[in-house]
Amino acid sequence: MLRVVMAATPSFREMVFAPADWGRIEALADLRVLDDPRDAVSLVEALPEADVLITSWGAVPMTADVLAHAPRLRLIAHSASSVKHFVTDAVFDRGIRITQVGQAMARPVAEVALAFTLTMLHRIHRYDHAMHAGATWTDAIAAPPQHGITGSRIGVVGASRTGAEYIAMAVALGAEVVVYDPYLTDERAASFGVRRVELDELLRTSRAVVLHAPTLPETREMIGRRELALMPDGASLVNTARSWLIDSDALLDELRSGRIDAALDVFDEEPLPVDSPLRGLPNVLLTPHRAAGTVEGYLEMGELVADELERYAAGDALRFEVTAEALARMG
Structure with missing residues (x-):
């Protein structure tokens, strides 16, 4: 049997691992569970006998010093999304394989x-804000023109896992989708039924701009004051990715002008302060970083971990393996 260490809080384990998937892991493994994923001391004590480490939110950085205590470790299976915050070069230097289950979050985030x-297209947020604020019927109706998604040009920035899920749904609903992504090939774009364009064209011509780009040095504030000014009057910006992608001060200025609308699930400061000026704007829809928070999505993460462990134990190819090259392009 594999010797497996899992570092995850009891609440995380209950949320992510259904009884059937927990049973699948126990059938494969001599399992040791650590209740505090941030406890480096307990992790180092458990690692010497571990073949596999299952990580979760708050994982201890896998530095060379930590891995020096893990002579048997051959696989890290991350039961959440990005591994970028804890996987170091030392992991790849030691030949340890990485797998993660971010695919389980792609669909829920794309749906949001x-x-x-x-x-944004139907101005539902504007009508809702006006009605809750006690506006008269006539005043509540006063909003920019509404549009349907069929025939609207939607600009997607980033054909990531989540971006690909979003594109499939938007295309199925009849949107004309254009995509900016330096890594997207013409062949893959054609398979999506979309067209590749440069960022400026996307911004100038899209009725809604939807961000799915990764958090990389080159994407820092890629949507700045100049880029926002390219968006047409009445256009909308959707961000369920990271606030890293946007110059937040420039966005606030545009939103205060009322020229564009925005829907935001991510912010520079989280929790979003109660006195944030974003909260008082009628052309802004806000949610508290919950785009990935479906019951089904969390349970799928546990299912995929169990799937990957079964593949590893059988000597089969991992479905969600992360290479050093792929990690460099991930957010």
Whole structure:
């Protein structure tokens, strides 16, 4: 049997691992569970006998010093999304393989991004804010023109896992989708039924701009004051990715002008302060970084971990393996 260490809080384990998937892991493994994923001391004590480490939110950075205590370790299976915050070069230097289950979050986040897009196009957020604020019927109706998604040009920045899920749904609903992504090939774009364009063209011509780009040095504030000014009057910006991608001060200025609308699930400061000026704007839809928070999505993460462990134990190819090259392009 594999010797497996899992570092995850009891609440995380209950949320992510259904009894059937927990049973699948126990059938494969001599399992040791650590309740505090941030406890480096306990992790180092458990690692010497571990073949596999299952990590979760708050994982201890896998530095050379930590891995020096893990002579048997051959696989790290991350039961959440990005591994970038704890995987170091030392992991790859030692030949340890990495797998993660971010795919389980792609669909829920894409669904929220699509819901945001439809809300922006139909101005539902403006009507809702006005009605809750006690506006008269006539005043509540006063909003920019509404549009349907069929025939609207939607600009997607980033054909990531989540971006690909979003694109499939938007295309299925009849949107004309254009994509900016330096890594997207013409062949893959054609398979999506979309067209590749440069960022400026996307911004100038899209009724809604939807961000799915990774957090990389080159994407820092890629949507700045100049880029926002390219968006047409009445256009909307949707961000369920990271606030890293946007110059937040420039966005606030544009939103205060009322020229564009926005739907935001991510912010520079989280929790979003109660006195944030974003909260008082009628052309902004806000949610508290919950785009990935579906019951089904969390349970799928546990299912995929169990799947990957079964593949590893059988000597089969891992479905969600992360290479050093792939990690360099991930957010």
